Amino acid sequence: MITKKTRAFLLLAAMMTTFISAWSQDEAEEERVYDFAEENHQCFKCHGHKTFYYFNENMDQQIRERMNPYYIIDTVEYYSSNHWNFSCFDCHSYDYSDFPHPNELRMEPKPGCLDCHGGDDYEDLSWEKIDEEFQKSVHSTKHSADFKCSMCHDPHTYKVNARTNENIKETIQYDNGICLSCHADINKYQLIVDFVNPNVLETHQWLPNQALHWQSVRCIECHVEMNEDMLIAHNVQPKEKAVRKCVECHSENSLLLASLYKYQVKERRNELGFFNAAIMNNSYIIGANRNYYLNMISLILFGMVVLGIGIHATIRIIKK
Amino acid sequence: MSEERLYLYPLWLRIWHWINALMFLVLIATGLSLQYAGPESTFIRFDYAVQYHNIAGIILTISFVFFVLANRFTSNRKFYRIKYKGFVKRLMKQFRYYIYGVFIHEPKPYPVSEKRKFNPLQKLSYVMVMYLMMPVIIITGFGLLFPETNIENVFGVAGIYLTDLLHIVTGFVLSVFMIVHIYFCTFGKTVGSEFKSMFTGWH
Numbered sequence: 001m002i003t004k005k006t007r008a009f010l011l012l013a014a015m016m017t018t019f020i021s022a023w024s025q026d027e028a029e030e031e032r033v034y035d036f037a038e039e040n041h042q043c044f045k046c047h048g049h050k051t052f053y054y055f056n057e058n059m060d061q062q063i064r065e066r067m068n069p070y071y072i073i074d075t076v077e078y079y080s081s082n083h084w085n086f087s088c089f090d091c092h093s094y095d096y097s098d099f100p101h102p103n104e105l106r107m108e109p110k111p112g113c114l115d116c117h118g119g120d121d122y123e124d125l126s127w128e129k130i131d132e133e134f135q136k137s138v139h140s141t142k143h144s145a146d147f148k149c150s151m152c153h154d155p156h157t158y159k160v161n162a163r164t165n166e167n168i169k170e171t172i173q174y175d176n177g178i179c180l181s182c183h184a185d186i187n188k189y190q191l192i193v194d195f196v197n198p199n200v201l202e203t204h205q206w207l208p209n210q211a212l213h214w215q216s217v218r219c220i221e222c223h224v225e226m227n228e229d230m231l232i233a234h235n236v237q238p239k240e241k242a243v244r245k246c247v248e249c250h251s252e253n254s255l256l257l258a259s260l261y262k263y264q265v266k267e268r269r270n271e272l273g274f275f276n277a278a279i280m281n282n283s284y285i286i287g288a289n290r291n292y293y294l295n296m297i298s299l300i301l302f303g304m305v306v307l308g309i310g311i312h313a314t315i316r317i318i319k320k
Numbered sequence: 321m322s323e324e325r326l327y328l329y330p331l332w333l334r335i336w337h338w339i340n341a342l343m344f345l346v347l348i349a350t351g352l353s354l355q356y357a358g359p360e361s362t363f364i365r366f367d368y369a370v371q372y373h374n375i376a377g378i379i380l381t382i383s384f385v386f387f388v389l390a391n392r393f394t395s396n397r398k399f400y401r402i403k404y405k406g407f408v409k410r411l412m413k414q415f416r417y418y419i420y421g422v423f424i425h426e427p428k429p430y431p432v433s434e435k436r437k438f439n440p441l442q443k444l445s446y447v448m449v450m451y452l453m454m455p456v457i458i459i460t461g462f463g464l465l466f467p468e469t470n471i472e473n474v475f476g477v478a479g480i481y482l483t484d485l486l487h488i489v490t491g492f493v494l495s496v497f498m499i500v501h502i503y504f505c506t507f508g509k510t511v512g513s514e515f516k517s518m519f520t521g522w523h
């Protein structure tokens with residue numbers, strides 16, 4: 001029974017929401033000026049595509065050639081990454097302007113994250129501590145030469161999520177994508193080792209509702225040692241130390257509050273009396289979401305029922 | 321009170337009832353254990369509790385469907401029909417009996433007979449439980465078993481959260497019903513006689 005009035009109201013509401021969302025989108029995309037777009041284009045015209053062209057003087061013709069897939073950089077991702085306003089030359093030599101790239105460039109070291117991000121300027125993201133933790137991780141201890149920050153954080157595409165993205169599910173997907181880019185992809189995995197990657201779907205069969213879990217928690221929740229000092233702890237532990245007990249998450253003081261929801265946890269109990277309110281908007285975690293008032297009310301009601309039955313039974317016995 | 325023996329609880333009903341009661345106890349125990357899970361205080365190990373709760377819930381659903389069908393196609397259904405006219409008055413009369421009459425040994429206002437298995441309060445509570453609460457708890461239970469069926473987000477709260485809230489509240493009400501139900505089953509000829517009836521079928 002939709003009356004004219006409700007229809008008008010619904011229409012109005014729909015208009016309001018589109019207006020508001022359009023407006024907030026504008027707000028988020030504050031005018032970005034890409035200072036180096038033109039300069040970078042001379043590299044992207046090759047490194048942004050699966051194939052590239054160059055002029056072969058010996059043959060006197062234009063050659064179309066395949067680009068090494070590891071050398072392809074997604075232009076869109078680059079310009080929305082943390083380093084969106086960088087020139088390629090901030091990190092790479094000017095000599096790359098020539099093609100074929102000069103041989104000596106191959107020998108040149110590429111900058112590490114800490115080369116720029118070390119020191120006090122970047123303390124808020126605890127770079128030095130992250131580096132320390134990373135050095136202790138399985139990845140680094142077993143393969144220190146090959147496994148660098150850039151294995152997980154492509155300098156061209158990494159975009160901070162956990163800190164800034166309000167959509168937790170998106171953050172989860174992004175962060176798990178980082179791990180799965182190797183653990184679910186034999187080609188990238190074998191950049192580091194020669195053996196085949198164990199199938200993570202099979203090694204996690206013990207976890208029920210696996211698909212749901214992997215949309216709702218991150219790999220690092222179970223695989224990384226907790227650390228108070230940073231938002232994203234970085235010490236990936238050997239598999240024996242991974243979290244396996246369900247109650248570590250499915251309980252009132254769920255570990256997720258110290259990791260996944262660390263940034264959101266501001267109040268312990270919100271106005272409506274929900275424990276762990278931060279979690280509530282995104283998922284329901286058995287054992288971790290309890291309502292204080294519902295708990296009290298149910299306890300009181302239950303007590304009253306038992307008491308009532310007790311009194312009734314007593315009188316019955318007395319009056320027998 | 322007539323002394324003749326009545327065959328009130330046919331075999332299918334008794335089987336259903338005790339499967340139902342057993343599953344209910346399992347569901348309450350595992351459900352509480354899940355809701356109040358904690359590292360130190362786990363009553364039943366979490367992953368076991370999840371599994372038992374799921375299995376018991378599925379058996380309960382099957383037995384519930386069986387009850388609804390059997391109750392639809394046998395004569396037992398007549399006991400569940402509510403005549404609205406004067407129902408509230410009859411309810412009050414039964415209520416008065418329980419809070420007063422029973423203590424001074426008044427005769428029961430609605431004694432059991434072939435035509436009347438339940439007193440008005442019993443009838444109301446059984447109808448509400450079997451045809452309102454049970455469907456709600458079963459549907460929400462399956463909603464939690466297949467989380468992808470839930471609405472993603474309702475006014476900024478995860479849809480699954482609301483499903484769960486409804487599941488837990490209904491579970492609580494049903495648990496209270498069960499306790500009250502058991503207590504009111506002690507009002508037979510002797511305290512134990514109704515329980516015996518539910519095993520033998522004879523009242």
Ligand code: HEM
Pocket residue numbers: 328329333337340341342344396399437442446449450494498501502505514515516517518
């Ligand atoms: C251990 C727990 C339980 C015990 C000891 C118990 C005991 C009994 C007894 C003695 C009767 C026969 C008296 C009467 O007809 O009122 C009965 C009937 C009944 N019980 Fe239970 N019960 C239990 C749990 C439950 C639960 C959990 C439900 C439903 C969710 C339930 C639903 C019913 C219904 C609908 C009847 C009437 C069946 C009919 O005659 O059509 N019982 N119960």
